[in-house]
Amino acid sequence: MSKIKVDPSQEQQAIVEQLSALGIPYQVEKQDDVISNYRKGKKNIHVVPKKGESMDTCATISDKYICCNVKVLKSVSNCPYDCSYCFLQNYLNDGTTKVVGDIKSLMDEVKEKCAAEPDRFFRIGTWELGDSLALEDVLPQARFLIEEFASIPNAVLELKTKSDCVDSILDAAHNHRTVVSWSLNSEYIVDYQEHKTASLPKRLAALKKVTEAGYLVGLHFDPMIIHEGWKEQYKALIEQVIASTNPDQIAWISLGSLRFNPEMKKKIEQNFPASSITHSEMVKGDDGKMRYVKPLRIEMYDVFLSHLKGCLGLDDISPLSPIKKSTPLFYFCMERWDIWQRFFGESPTSIQHLDLLFAQNFYERFGQNIPFPTIENYLSK
Numbered sequence: 001m002s003k004i005k006v007d008p009s010q011e012q013q014a015i016v017e018q019l020s021a022l023g024i025p026y027q028v029e030k031q032d033d034v035i036s037n038y039r040k041g042k043k044n045i046h047v048v049p050k051k052g053e054s055m056d057t058c059a060t061i062s063d064k065y066i067c068c069n070v071k072v073l074k075s076v077s078n079c080p081y082d083c084s085y086c087f088l089q090n091y092l093n094d095g096t097t098k099v100v101g102d103i104k105s106l107m108d109e110v111k112e113k114c115a116a117e118p119d120r121f122f123r124i125g126t127w128e129l130g131d132s133l134a135l136e137d138v139l140p141q142a143r144f145l146i147e148e149f150a151s152i153p154n155a156v157l158e159l160k161t162k163s164d165c166v167d168s169i170l171d172a173a174h175n176h177r178t179v180v181s182w183s184l185n186s187e188y189i190v191d192y193q194e195h196k197t198a199s200l201p202k203r204l205a206a207l208k209k210v211t212e213a214g215y216l217v218g219l220h221f222d223p224m225i226i227h228e229g230w231k232e233q234y235k236a237l238i239e240q241v242i243a244s245t246n247p248d249q250i251a252w253i254s255l256g257s258l259r260f261n262p263e264m265k266k267k268i269e270q271n272f273p274a275s276s277i278t279h280s281e282m283v284k285g286d287d288g289k290m291r292y293v294k295p296l297r298i299e300m301y302d303v304f305l306s307h308l309k310g311c312l313g314l315d316d317i318s319p320l321s322p323i324k325k326s327t328p329l330f331y332f333c334m335e336r337w338d339i340w341q342r343f344f345g346e347s348p349t350s351i352q353h354l355d356l357l358f359a360q361n362f363y364e365r366f367g368q369n370i371p372f373p374t375i376e377n378y379l380s381k
């Protein structure tokens with residue numbers, strides 16, 4: 001069990017009261033030393049107040065790439081898991097695992113920002129600095145957020161996880177305004193690079209449970225990593241994932257390849273000496289991140305997309321094609337126009353255009369009770 005400390009201002013919050021009810025020990029503290037080592041910080045959870053603005057645009061957004069313009073709600077910082085490629089090892093100055101106690105204030109900010117732009121459709125995730133559900137068994141936030149999002153007319157919550165912690169949300173009143181997403185990888189990568197996360201069979205069992213609970217789901221095959229037998233492993237992964245859900249409930253699917261800042265290479269090699277993920281040939285992109293060389297990325301995406309289309313029974317998975325009820329919104333994460341054009345013959349013209357495509361797909365497939373998406377409301381932002 002991790003050590004839990006609670007900021008004095010958070011003692012009356014429901015998630016702290018639940019700790020007492022469950023008999024989970026915690027300590028109220030006034031002043032904490034900054035924990036600079038992100039791994040040490042994983043063992044120390046602090047329940048903290050909301051400070052400043054918590055809803056923002058995803059930090060990796062770059063106009064050199066076709067990004068998706070997802071918004072993020074900073075409700076957690078750091079993560080109990082230990083993936084070798086995790087950018088947090090190079091990002092967090094204060095490695096303490098933090099969970100915002102005052103989740104009502106978080107929702108007040110979300111509601112205010114969504115109300116200020118009533119004609120836009122917001123996708124809002126809680127995973128930017130951690131995992132949306134990994135701490136749910138100890139400090140539950142998700143159910144409250146799900147039930148609050150259920151009544152926001154122009155937003156959907158995305159909970160993205162590598163856990164199987166879904167039992168506490170199965171009977172929440174989600175109103176189809178929460179997408180429960182998984183970061184998915186081959187069984188080999190899960191076992192050897194995504195330390196302490198739920199195994200692939202456990203993630204798939206959790207995916208099945210939320211599908212049966214009527215949630216919309218998201219699938220993020222990211223980062224794809226070259227390893228022995230990768231083609232067969234990724235094909236098997238696609239088959240297992242599609243068999244564990246209902247394609248009509250898949251809101252979106254993303255695909256991306258391994259990438260990291262050059263300075264992170266050393267950190268990965270220090271923190272994970274047995275890992276070989278930094279050994280492949282990589283090139284620096286316009287955003288300063290190292291990636292596999294383009295022919296290799298194309299080969300990976302080609303193998304993946306061909307098989308995905310076959311398993312979904314679709315000839316065309318382009319997000320730019322006319323929307324069909326059975327076609328999830330597909331997108332590449334942090335790829336340039338040329339990769340989109342290579343696979344679809346065209347690409348979104350901008351970040352705002354891809355944001356609009358998300359809204360149109362959601363509107364057509366899941367609910368005409370979100371604002372009708374018009375070009376003006378997206379391209380001008």
Ligand code: SF4
Pocket residue numbers: 078079080081082083085086087088129130131162197
């Ligand atoms: S689950 Fe995500 S946030 Fe947690 S260690 Fe892995 S990559 Fe990092």
